[in-house]
Amino acid sequence: MNRTHGSHPCNRGLIPLRAKNIFMKKFYLFQAIAVLIGTIIGAGILGVPYVFQKAGFLTAVVMLVIITFAMVAISLMFGEIILRTFGRHQISGYVEKYLGKFWKRFVSIFLIISITGALLAYFIGLGDVVAVIFGGEPLIWAILFYLIGAFFLYFGIRLIKNLEFIMTLGIVAVVFVILLMTVNRLNFSGLTDFNLAKIFLPYGVVLFACADWVAIPEAREILIGREKLLKKALFFGSLIPAIIYLIFAWLTVSVTGSITTPIATVGLGQAMGQSIIIIINIFAFFTIFTSLLTLGLALKEMYDYDFKLKHHFAWFLTVAAPLVFYFLGLRNFIEILSLVGALGLGLEGLVYVVAYWQARKFGERQPEYILSKPFAVFASIFLPIIFLGGLIYTLFDIFLK
Numbered sequence: 382m383n384r385t386h387g388s389h390p391c392n393r394g395l396i397p398l399r400a401k402n403i404f405m406k407k408f409y410l411f412q413a414i415a416v417l418i419g420t421i422i423g424a425g426i427l428g429v430p431y432v433f434q435k436a437g438f439l440t441a442v443v444m445l446v447i448i449t450f451a452m453v454a455i456s457l458m459f460g461e462i463i464l465r466t467f468g469r470h471q472i473s474g475y476v477e478k479y480l481g482k483f484w485k486r487f488v489s490i491f492l493i494i495s496i497t498g499a500l501l502a503y504f505i506g507l508g509d510v511v512a513v514i515f516g517g518e519p520l521i522w523a524i525l526f527y528l529i530g531a532f533f534l535y536f537g538i539r540l541i542k543n544l545e546f547i548m549t550l551g552i553v554a555v556v557f558v559i560l561l562m563t564v565n566r567l568n569f570s571g572l573t574d575f576n577l578a579k580i581f582l583p584y585g586v587v588l589f590a591c592a593d594w595v596a597i598p599e600a601r602e603i604l605i606g607r608e609k610l611l612k613k614a615l616f617f618g619s620l621i622p623a624i625i626y627l628i629f630a631w632l633t634v635s636v637t638g639s640i641t642t643p644i645a646t647v648g649l650g651q652a653m654g655q656s657i658i659i660i661i662n663i664f665a666f667f668t669i670f671t672s673l674l675t676l677g678l679a680l681k682e683m684y685d686y687d688f689k690l691k692h693h694f695a696w697f698l699t700v701a702a703p704l705v706f707y708f709l710g711l712r713n714f715i716e717i718l719s720l721v722g723a724l725g726l727g728l729e730g731l732v733y734v735v736a737y738w739q740a741r742k743f744g745e746r747q748p749e750y751i752l753s754k755p756f757a758v759f760a761s762i763f764l765p766i767i768f769l770g771g772l773i774y775t776l777f778d779i780f781l782k
Contacts, residue, residue, distance in 0.1 A: 410610045413600040415550075416675060417593050417618025422625060423499070423672025424506040425590030427644045427665055428718045429626050430633035432583035434641040437574035438634055441583040442627065445591075448584070449623040451767055452591045454760035455730055456615040457752055458737040459594050463601050464608055465744025471598055471683035476732060479739035488732050489683070493702075495725025496595065496680040500703040502717045503527075503673040509644060510665040513658060530670060531700040534677045555664035556625055559632055562657050567635045581774035585719030588771065590626060592726045593619055594733065595679040608749040643715045716779060723775035727768040734761050 433441040462475050470478070472492060477485035508523025515522070597615065604610050633645045642648035646665045650658040677699050684695035711717065738761070 409604055409607055410614055413603045413610065413614040414618045414621070416599050416603060417596050417614065418622055419671035420596035420599075420675040420679075421591060421593045421618070421622040421672070422668045423590075423676070424502040424669050424714075425586065425718055425722075426626060426629060426668050427506060427646060428586045428715055429583075429590050430630045430637070430641050430645040430648075431643045431715065432586045433630040434634050434637075434639070436579040436582040437576045438572045438630070439575040440577070440579050441587070441630070443575075444580060444583050445587055445623060445627060447767060448587050448591050449620065451730075451760075451764055452593060452623075453616060453619045454756075455733055455764060456593055456597060456619050457612065457750075458757065458760065459597050459733055460601070460611050460615045461748050461750065461752060462733075462737055462740040462744075463598060464611065464748035464750070465740045465746055467745045469598075469602070469686060471679060471687050472595060472729075472733075473683055474687040475740075476736050477687070479736045479743065480732070484732055484736075485687070488729055489687070491725045491729050492595070492683060493680070495721045495729065496676050497702045497706065498717055498721035498725065499589070499676050500673060500680075500699075501706050501711060502714060502721070503669045503676075504703050504707055505712060505714055505717075506644065506665065506669045507673070510646060510662040510669065513646070513650065513662045514666070526670065527673075527700070527704075530673045530677065531696075533674055534681055534699065535696050551663075551667045553625070555660060555667065556628060558660055559657070559664065560628065562660065563632050563636055563653065566653075567632065572631065572634070581771050582778070584771035585721075585723035585775040586715065587626075587722070588726055589718045589722030591619070591623060592722070593622075594729075596675050598682070599675060599679065612750040719775050719779060723772045727772045730768050731765055734764055737761075 436444070459472075459475075462479070463470075466475060466478060473485050473489040476488045504523050504527050507526045508519030508521075511522035511526060512519040596618075600614050600618065601608070601611055604614065629645070633649055634641055637645075637648040637652045640648055640652070642651075644665075646661045649661050653661075681695045681699040684690045684698055685692060688695075690698070737757070741757075
């Protein structure tokens with residue numbers, strides 16, 4: 382009986398199985414990248430064009446490059462910390478393991494402040510963008526969609542990671558649509574403006590917009606059993622948002638110029654007319670809602686894993702605190718972004734650099750990747766200079782100017 386080579390029992394299913402494995406590997410990598418991108422691209426993107434215009438476009442580009450390098454470096458460092466450690470933790474748990482309880486409390490305070498501040502900014506942004514789409518009172522829309530987000534947060538990462546993947550594709554698609562709709566109005570005048578004295582002006586907002594480390598434990602959880610992919614996920618998960626910010630800032634500043642608004646979609650809508658208002662604000666909604674979910678989940682898991690609070694109480698603290706601060710009167714969008722970025726995220730970053738070196742000495746397992754020592758040393762010198770310089774400038778700009 383004749384039998385073809387492909388029909389041999391040893392060959393049947395071999396190629397489909399290999400193709401399936403390759404597909405699943407890429408799928409989980411894309412999911413991890415999507416969680417990172419979905420966390421990073423949130424309400425912060427709506428403030429990026431405003432600080433680009435105020436600082437001078439080229440000035441802000443230089444700061445964006447600096448912060449992107451900083452985020453790639455610290456993300457890879459924190460990823461290595463996670464891979465050197467057994468068990469499931471959120472950020473404060475890793476800090477406690479390698480630096481002790483005092484630094485856990487220190488980081489926890491600033492983590493809670495920064496994530497709560499971010500959720501507050503998202504709450505404000507949700508109301509504004511949905512009201513533009515459907516009309517009505519922004520506060521009512523904000524409460525409605527915030528409660529929907531709270532519902533998703535209650536049920537954890539399985540539901541959220543699938544939403545992140547879908548919504549991140551939506552974010553990229555809408556940026557492309559905006560590019561097509563504004564291409565005839567783009568110009569390069571003013572894009573070479575550089576002012577060294579304003580180099581730190583965009584710092585707080587851009588750092589807020591680019592920071593991703595609260596999602597790193599979530600990305601690692603998605604890649605359980607595939608930890609070798611984490612380095613690639615962290616690199617592209619940090620780089621892609623910066624590219625999207627640059628494109629979005631260029632589109633916005635080209636169209637709105639000196640009338641660029643603190644919430645970028647407002648000014649774009651005014652300049653472009655009704656035809657683009659809906660698309661722009663759908664984009665804004667996607668960016669805000671995806672980050673609301675992932676940052677909210679990170680804070681809930683910090684309460685749960687690291688402080689051993691019961692699930693219900695951890696969830697309640699996560700969703701209630703931003704509402705309390707809103708009704709106490711904290712409602713300035715740009716100042717919230719700047720303070721959270723410079724004060725919360727900058728100080729946290731300094732602690733993570735120290736924790737990295739402790740993990741490198743006392744880690745519990747062999748990590749799937751190890752940063753080269755020259756790169757790690759350079760990053761450990763460079764990051765404190767940027768974080769401290771940006772913090773000092775931002776505090777002076779907001780409180781002493």
